[in-house]
Amino acid sequence: MARFLLRRLVYLVLLVIVSTSVAYLLAATQLHPRSRYEGRNPPPPPEVVDAALDAVNMNDKTPVTVRFGRWVEGLLHADLGLTIENQPVNDEIGRRMWVSLRLLLIGSIAGSLLGVAAGAYGAVKQYRPADHVLTIFSFVTLSIPTVVLAVLFKNAGIGLNNVLGFTGNTKLLYTTGEITPGLAIWSWEGLINRLAHLVLPSLVLTVIAIAFYGRYQRNAMLDVLGSDFLRTAQAKGLRRTRALVTHGLRTALIPMATFFAYEFALLFVGATFTEKIFGWHGMGEYFVDAVTKSDVNSVAGVTLFVAVLVLIAGFLSDVAYAALDPRVRVS
Amino acid sequence: MTVPTDPDPLREAQDTGPLASRSPIPLDAIGTEAASRGRLVVRRFLHKRLAIGGLVAVLLLFACAYASPHLVTWQYNELDTSAFLSSPTIDHWFGTTQNGFDMFALTMRGMQKSLIIGLLGALLSTTLAAVVGAFAGYFGGVLNAVLLTFIDLLLVLPSFLIIAILSPTFRGRTWLIFVLLLAAFQWMITARIVRGLTLSLKEREFVQAARFMGVPGWRIIFRHILPNMSSLLIIDATVNVSSLILAEVGLSFFGFGVQPPDVSLGTLIGDYAGAALTYPWQFYFPAGCLVALVLAINLVGDGLRDAFDPNAGIRIT
Numbered sequence: 001m002a003r004f005l006l007r008r009l010v011y012l013v014l015l016v017i018v019s020t021s022v023a024y025l026l027a028a029t030q031l032h033p034r035s036r037y038e039g040r041n042p043p044p045p046p047e048v049v050d051a052a053l054d055a056v057n058m059n060d061k062t063p064v065t066v067r068f069g070r071w072v073e074g075l076l077h078a079d080l081g082l083t084i085e086n087q088p089v090n091d092e093i094g095r096r097m098w099v100s101l102r103l104l105l106i107g108s109i110a111g112s113l114l115g116v117a118a119g120a121y122g123a124v125k126q127y128r129p130a131d132h133v134l135t136i137f138s139f140v141t142l143s144i145p146t147v148v149l150a151v152l153f154k155n156a157g158i159g160l161n162n163v164l165g166f167t168g169n170t171k172l173l174y175t176t177g178e179i180t181p182g183l184a185i186w187s188w189e190g191l192i193n194r195l196a197h198l199v200l201p202s203l204v205l206t207v208i209a210i211a212f213y214g215r216y217q218r219n220a221m222l223d224v225l226g227s228d229f230l231r232t233a234q235a236k237g238l239r240r241t242r243a244l245v246t247h248g249l250r251t252a253l254i255p256m257a258t259f260f261a262y263e264f265a266l267l268f269v270g271a272t273f274t275e276k277i278f279g280w281h282g283m284g285e286y287f288v289d290a291v292t293k294s295d296v297n298s299v300a301g302v303t304l305f306v307a308v309l310v311l312i313a314g315f316l317s318d319v320a321y322a323a324l325d326p327r328v329r330v331s
Numbered sequence: 332m333t334v335p336t337d338p339d340p341l342r343e344a345q346d347t348g349p350l351a352s353r354s355p356i357p358l359d360a361i362g363t364e365a366a367s368r369g370r371l372v373v374r375r376f377l378h379k380r381l382a383i384g385g386l387v388a389v390l391l392l393f394a395c396a397y398a399s400p401h402l403v404t405w406q407y408n409e410l411d412t413s414a415f416l417s418s419p420t421i422d423h424w425f426g427t428t429q430n431g432f433d434m435f436a437l438t439m440r441g442m443q444k445s446l447i448i449g450l451l452g453a454l455l456s457t458t459l460a461a462v463v464g465a466f467a468g469y470f471g472g473v474l475n476a477v478l479l480t481f482i483d484l485l486l487v488l489p490s491f492l493i494i495a496i497l498s499p500t501f502r503g504r505t506w507l508i509f510v511l512l513l514a515a516f517q518w519m520i521t522a523r524i525v526r527g528l529t530l531s532l533k534e535r536e537f538v539q540a541a542r543f544m545g546v547p548g549w550r551i552i553f554r555h556i557l558p559n560m561s562s563l564l565i566i567d568a569t570v571n572v573s574s575l576i577l578a579e580v581g582l583s584f585f586g587f588g589v590q591p592p593d594v595s596l597g598t599l600i601g602d603y604a605g606a607a608l609t610y611p612w613q614f615y616f617p618a619g620c621l622v623a624l625v626l627a628i629n630l631v632g633d634g635l636r637d638a639f640d641p642n643a644g645i646r647i648t
Contacts, residue, residue, distance in 0.1 A: 027496050145580045147600060299492075
């Protein structure tokens, strides 16, 4: 098992390296940091522009291989370079990643657990009302773009505040930002305030993840339910629930484990929309701004962040795979 | 994959056992005369009420998107200077924007673009998935390893980020480049499934026979292997239409997708998401049309899946 995991880890690290390099090279060749200075009136002298671009390693007159070499060299010293505004990318990511991770962790953990539970339950109760409700829920949710869902939740939150009479400064659910400005972050009040900000955005991501996992888990579970080994398990005297959980769910989880890694990148995109609608200053917003500002180093930095997240998710799903499927452990 | 010409065994299997009452296929659908697989699939599909509803809705929305500009007075590029920010009226069914554009005309125009992007992209990505998957599975060896690594790489590359990075390149050019990019990031998982199916089809007698008669590999793939998984490909293409429409909305929302002066449902939702509370008609009409469209396509896809797969829906609990 250790060898299997080690091999997967090496493979995943390789994929991260390649995908981040591709993203850097694409960004360095397709974005035009120079355009930032071209529109100015009066136009700055070319030497000044070149010097400014050289300072952040984004001068398009330098060959892209040289720029890439410098960027990789910085990366080896854990330095992601400077943003187009001359600020360290490390600082920016260090501040923003916790904002996004809060959303992503809640969304992925709550979403996958609840989704798997809902899907398995729906499969066991196939064609009963509970199953129909779950199927319709995931079907409709997966047909709504994240943007629209986020706007709906936001407006529902505002409506709920108004109905319950929270029209002043203190609200039941907040719909903008991650904390009310001016509150001490680590005070009791500040924590509750942050929680009230967190509810709606994380609910959006969780609902989507539940719909996604629920649908696949239901199908995977249905495939297992008709199998002979489950009947044997019950025939030898196991209780139905026990047989369903230890023999049925466990087998049905194996294909789901591989989904987890791919879903994570999707979740990040979903978080980008959620951040945008709810006014959070996270990694998603950073990425969108960086592309619009032609900020090559920031774009590469966010891509690396996402790639590492996918790597961690991928490795976790490999571990889960090995733990669930004895064939992997033995061979 | 062949349909038994003798209906009796099927009939017996349906009549006896606990399956009979759960079967979605009415017993009389399997007639005494030999029904072709196509006829069976159509019959099973027609039996799904939701799928038929979805199909009718898709066709209606499609017809509406393309026919309505010829039937209504206001076009998507015309300003009504007498009605700024008007809520829905008889003149402007979906209301107007701040500049006096007719929301109905804009929505229909957007739906045309979203539909084209979805259909074209789905066709491209399913074709790509079929070809790459089948070649990797059939020829194996180095080609298989290279293609699989490529698929893994594309799966790790977050498509949203890559298309966003490339968006300045197709800004000011045709939206067809955008469709190509969307399709280029959509095919990988299906290609893996196709590869798996090819591996098992490769061992079947009819493929072996063709190979021993000297038929070249690429012809076996297009003549024998891909037609044998046509059901999977049709379902995949249908589902791709809706996921590409959704992907378009996401990218256009941030300005990374369809560029003005083109209008799509994504650009409309992006432009008017902020107006959802103050001028709700500007947001909820395009968003509602989009959700209706995607939901309808998904229903059709689901119905097709059940119609093609005789085992779907018949399960022992």
